[in-house]
Amino acid sequence: MKVVRVLGVVAFVVAVLAGSAAAAAATPESVKAIFDGWAVGIMLLWGVAQKYYPPLSKIANATIGWINTLGYIVAKLATGTAFAGAFDAVPDAVGVVLSGMTNAGWAMVLYETLGRTFLERLLRLKKAVPKPAAA
16 A cells, blocks of 8 residues: 555655746756756655665665755756856855755755655555665
């Protein structure tokens, strides 16, 4: 039953993202706009997957924010929007890092305030616990 609930949530999120992607032309600018709009949601999904999906439960929960921040920075670099010009490189780099940290922080706040109650009380999901290594 838990699998059906999780698949339902995943299907809903995929449908929303697919609708957003279909609404825009497939240009780098539109991909960037979709990513910027959904960055916190993507980070929230990664954190939930890391906490509740057993194969990912081996990764320490303390790394969720750092992984999300690094993912944000890599996505900005991949879309070529991290640095506007040669003279603005340092301020832009600081801005990208701070933006990544801010978005990761918002994802954590949303999980702690709304997500945990929804997942654990309403959907009755349990946090995944990594299996101990065989001796």
